[in-house]
Amino acid sequence: MSSSRVRKEVDEALYAFVDRQRPGLLGISEDLSPMLSALDVLLAGGKRLRPAFCYWGWRALGGADGPEIIAAAASLELLQASALIHDDVMDGSDTRRGQPSVHRRFEALHASEGWPGSAVPFGMGAAILLGDLTLAWSGEMFDTSGLPGEVLAPGRPLYDVMRTEVMCGQYLDMLEQARGTGDVESALRVVKYKSAKYTIERPLHLGAAMAGASAADLEALSDYGLPLGAAFQLRDDVLGVFGDPAETGKPAGDDLREGKRTVLIALAQERATPAQREVLRRRLGDPGLDLSGVEELRTILVETGALSGCESMIDEFAAQAHVALAAAPIAAEAVAALTDLTVAATARRV
Template structure:
């Protein structure tokens, strides 16, 4: 029997269809290989332990950024499931990990994805378990370094893929813009800039911190790596911005009304921190004097209990802010969905991106 006959008689198993689950699994595989390599070639014996902390923290993520990067790549004419875009997606996930680690430090959050945050984990490694304050300080400082390490490794992965594809001139400005926007958005989220109203500042923070690096930039990076022209990159922005805003608006609702058993984050964190979300900005603008007094008393109270949180939730509902945010989410989902009628968009990309609209706007965690 000839080689050709053997191939037809015993065909190679078909690769499973490329969908969000497949991209998520392959991203995890690339990340595991990359982190294992970093541990094996470590310059100091402390690094494998730190890699283990990062690996554990990565477990349970939604991998939305690698998924959007993948479908941006396909939209730009790239082959589904290609190694280059999977490595770029892994780089984006490490960038997201850096952002989350630092965000948890700045918010002093205790939980992420239902597990202790990185600074809490690292605090337990402090040499003196009798000095709680020093252990906490060590955990915070070490987490900042670990976040920086994830940022550096993210850059290594993304830059190397761009160089190998000969796309550095197209990719570099997108990476620069993404990094800068996240830093600016985090600054606004912390309460920087008091020249605008809290609501205006919240919208600006969403645009920089979340909308850009969750949907828009991953899409654009994938498309740019595949060789897309400026017209398609603009389309990625037009689709990605409203959907990224919807993602954050949904996050705001989950922060106020979500089930901690599902979200994996303490239900009262946003209220106790006095987080200036669009949801709370709308609530304040529409509140009566009596309702504003409740907000002043309860929003930002570090000792807030469930009874106090319920008072805030009642005000949010009574002002119509919750219903307005739900409408804003639906409007932005519709805006993104309409753009999927683009004639030259590959069917596989259009179908996947349509499904992602629902996943982003109806998520429970």
């Protein structure tokens, strides 16, 4: 099955699951309709990377194609929706996937209905609850995918560890932002747990384990998935500063305004002159940063060599991933699909 075909089937499984929930929610109350609309809008975007890696982990170990593995893999997109909704609350982000973030949508609902009191806590509360609901639904969608119990059983511990790792990774990320130290090593630790394991390694493991992978198989997939995941996150960080807003779905420079402590930023801080370091200290995380401020920070990222250093790291991680993939004892069709995904996840687009 081609990558685009997997994506289409994952989409269909995802929308079918949400449609099955719809009457239950509206049966409780028609007032829950805005929760469903907010989820529909969020799920319309996204690259479905985690379901793809889960699916190809399954196929890599010889699992047969079918709607059940697609549904189990698609459940990861609900986990991701939950993480994004809560992330946007924590970061105070206005947009996600080119649309208003969930908490902003509910603030707007509060305002348009003219309810008394402040719209802000209402928006935050609704987003926390929708994130909780999608987190619960991800487990439910996995359990009800139609895969038999004995197939799901070896997947469950991986689902569990993946959720724990991503939530811990998010906390460590927030801690790095709070401390503001921002060395490259700490930033790479966040990348490992928040991104590399969660986006690539664990979804691969999940699919592979359900198809009967041995410990050695899982290790071979880690050798591929962890460097690819790191490369993917570093690419995302570069796009977050230098990318086209039409592609990222976020206004230019938003990561700089949020003061995200990425590897890219850590590299710049290590290499900055005292004058550059002072600009970084003053302007990173300034919510009022305008386009000339964004440009000033971009110049520092280029002139310190942080951007080229980050690109080198991406190239090196991607090369490691390619070598590990070539060596992995997995099905040829999966190698081809994972090679495509590797290129798509790490390609230079700036």
